[in-house]
Amino acid sequence: MGGDEFVVLLEDLDEDEQVAAAQAETVGEKIREIIGQSYLINGHEHHSAASIGITLFCGPVRTMEEMLKQADVALYQAKADGRNAVRFFDPAMQTAVSARVALESDLRRAVSEQEQFLLYYQPQVDSTGRMIGAEALVRWRHSERGMVSPAEFIPLAEESGLILPLGHWVLTTACQQLAAWAAQPETAHLTVAVNVSAKQFHLPTFVEEVLALVDYFGVNPAKLKLEITESLLLDNVDDIIAKMTALKACGINFSMDDFGTGYSSLSYLKRLPLYQLKIDQSFVRDVLTDPNDAAIAKIIVSLAQSMNLAVIAEGVETEAQREFLELNGCHAFQGYLFSKPVPAKEFEQLIAKYA
Ligand code: C2E
Ligand code: CA
Ligand code: CA
Secondary structure (H helix, E strand, O other): OEOOEOOOOOOOOOOOHHHHHHHHHHHHHHHHHHHHOOEEEOOEEEOOOOOEEEOOOOOOOOOHHHHHHHHHHHHHHHHHOOOOOEEEOOHHHHHHHHHHHHHHHHHHHHHHHOOOEEEEEEEEEEOOOOEEEEEEEEEEEEOOOEEEOHHHHHHHHHHHOOHHHHHHHHHHHHHHHHHHHHOOOOOOOOEEEEEOOHHHHHOOOHHHHHHHHHHHHOOOHHHEEEEEOHHHHHOOHHHHHHHHHHHHHOOOEEEEEEEOOOOOOHHHHHHOOOOEEEEOHHHHHOOOOOHHHHHHHHHHHHHHHHOOOEEEEOOOOOHHHHHHHHHOOOOEEOOOOOOOOEEHHHHHHHHHHOO
16 A cells, blocks of 8 residues: 555455454454564564554445545554554454453363363253253353353354364263263163264264264263254265264264254255254244244154154243144253253253153
């Protein structure tokens, strides 16, 4: 732009403003670090530092001049803050980005120390009210913030790659629990469902990782259920199908989580070795009052029936919802009606109630 001013235009950032901001910041930091490295010219060492201002293309379309002016304002802020820094045009954006960066560094530490994570279990029950299994849901007990919701930190873990070690911890803990339950007559019949992120699944060693854990803990593979989401099918479907088929051949079952909220193509659905569809809680919530949700829930049940798949509803909070689903052919349920997710010890006390 001028003697020592450059413009970088980033394309294809995420649609979500927060995520796009985090991505832009990552690139900004990368540029800042690289420019900050010393270099030699004619045998003399030189140092440079970059001040970087960022603005996002979002909301109403703005002119190029306007965008550049915003980036310039952010650039001056970076200089005012002592140079060698990255700043956003919008102070609110800056605050959000800083909070995210702080949370990510806490998450990184927590994952390496592995002491702040807990695995909770939420009952899954059948038509007769008997408990058939549990979904394992991770919890992060942050030393200062208290419980951080997985809805908040799982996306961050996915974006930063921390989901790989964290997901491994979850799988390990779940298999260990499954083995402990298999040894007790009251709990030997229980299945455990584990959420698996697309990133984890795409790992070339994923199949071996799962099989090694099953083997190590001596778990009955038929008791392990992996919950995947439709987003897994966005790329490299053939690889996914091959991995699922390999795991299925060893007895491990798959459940399609949040079913109906993504972009499932019915032709893929036919090719996937699934065991179960899980009706998303967004359809269950208003199943009694919203005719569209009721229709979707019914369609998912009949789709499952015609494809020979099991079906379970999540987010079941009232007896009336349970009854409606039951009358429409869904015979497995999970939700606050039975219990919220609880630690393994508390879960074991629930078993007597749903025996
Ligand atoms: P999800 O897999 O769809 O999990 C269901 C969420 O609904 C859980 O939230 C659960 O606590 C909540 N829930 C259960 N019953 C009810 C109900 O009756 N009513 C309502 N309103 N909510 C109910 P949670 O535990 O906060 O988890 C949020 C999401 O975080 C999960 O959604 C899942 O996508 C992700 N997650 C949690 N644990 C893991 C994990 O170990 N690995 C991965 N990859 N993702 C995880
Ligand atoms: Ca799930
Ligand atoms: Ca779900």
